[in-house]
Amino acid sequence: MKVIIAPDSFKGSLSAHDVCTVIKKAFSDEYPEAAVTTVPMADGGEGTMEAIVSAMNGFVQPVTARGPLFDMQQVAYGVVGDTAVIEVAQVIGLPLVPNEKRNPLHTTTYGVGEVIIAALEAGYRRFVIGLGGSSTNDGGFGMLCALGATFTNASGERLPPMPSSLPHIAHVDMTSIDRRVYESEFLVACDVDNPLYGERGASHVFGPQKGADRETVRILDQWLYTYAQKIEQQTNLFYAQEHVAGAAGGLGFAFLLLGGKLIRGAQLVGETVQLPQKMKHAHIVITGEGQSDEQTLYGKVPFYVAQLANEYHVPAFLLSGSLGDGFDKLYAYFVSCDAIATKPMTLEQCMRSATTLLYTKARNIARIIKRFS
Structure with a gap:
């Protein structure tokens, strides 16, 4: 048996x-x-990295990266064969933000990009990303900055990787992203069906659970709209209305820009741990x-x-x-x-x-x- x-x-x-x-x-x-x-x-949320590493006898690689409030912290990614497994919740998860500081106007995805860079430096070019449990709503702006994308204001000044920069974007340069990113495969666990902005977008649907009040939701949604418009106008990449773009406060949108494949969480984890073969x-x-x-x-x-x-x-x-x-x-x-x-x-x-x-x-x-x- x-x-x-x-x-x-x-x-x-x-x-x-x-x-x-x-x-x-x-x-x-x-x-x-x-x-x-x-x-x-796991389904791509909390516990995804541990489940995959445990099922496949992989190991955990500690790294230092910025948390959701841009403070340095010890995090980790998992390694299974030639694949790096990153659980977004471990880097920028909501529990990492004290209750009194929960406000997606002030949280960034920069640390996720730093973990990706660390894995690239270690030689990995295949990534499994679990998106669930983030505290952010920056459309993946912070992550893209960490990966080398350049966003400048009307004066040509480079913008800091925080959500407050979004309405000030005048110029976008995605060609400055680390070339190794485009040599990599990103398989992203995602179980939502929400665009980047609008009534069903990231801000309106997920913002309140991350600490955003009604006015903050309105502001965030407008910022994401401006951000997406600038990217579309200057890169001809149109992903904001994709049904998975709003995942993890818009991180889904950023991974689409990088050529990522967004897959149902349980399915992606199951295929990664070879459950169908077993x-x-x-x-x-x-x-x-x-x-x-x-x-x-x-x-x-x-x-x-x-x-x-x-x-x-x-x-x-x-x-x-x-x-x-x-x-x-x-x-x-x-x-x-x-x-x-x-x-x-x-x-x-x-x-x-x-x-x-x-x-x-x-x-x-x-x-x-x-x-x-």
Whole structure:
């Protein structure tokens, strides 16, 4: 019996790697004859780098880069073979900004560009980028500056890599970008469908959760419009209205300018960790997440895993922290849908006891599979 364990993290309690470890232990205790393969998963947001590095036996490379407030910090990128894995949330994530300082008028993506440069210096030319969880709304302006793009005002003065520079852009020179960037492949995990600006753009949809009030949203949206217009007029690159341009406060737009390919997060992570190849030889797959509900059907890791399992005619089991509204719709894709709670308990109690609860439920599943295999 070949079993694949391919879950997302249980946010706030267990990483994807931890979930794999617990479920594997349950199978080892109850069904030691089973050949278990663990494949930690993610959707491009928090935990993406760790999941890919863990699944592929890669390593983490520490680097120094500027954070969202332009302060120096220790960050890292992952390395898997010839690929550098960058998790944007680790460099410019919202948790890196104190609550009282959360305002996307003052946060920059410059550090992301610095990490890319560090990886280029180390010889990497293939990148997997997880966009989720950013604190920024600068359209990737800061990142482009770090990569060598030149933006000047009407007086010919080079503009600093902060959002406040956007309305003052008079001249754009993308040819000054480090040539190694254009020799590279950027595969970008993205699960949003929003243009750069407008009512469905980055500022209006994601700005408020990053600390922007109504007036700040209006200002940011106008700045992104001006920024995009200048780039379009002077480079003939028209990406602002692409449905993924608004991802991560407009970082999606910047990666499109660099020739990046924006791909659904779970799919990109799955292909990077070679889940389709591993699925071909599996008899059973187990996946899960913190909470599964109707929203799981919209690009979440368990749904991607289930679709892949169905494609290869592999029975899929869902084992999540909890089951929410509309979870019954998941039965069309899973043999069973289980929550780990064994009795009535609060969310805090469940998260605190997640390891024990998950082990117990996984042990039951292992016993059932063993009994009927």
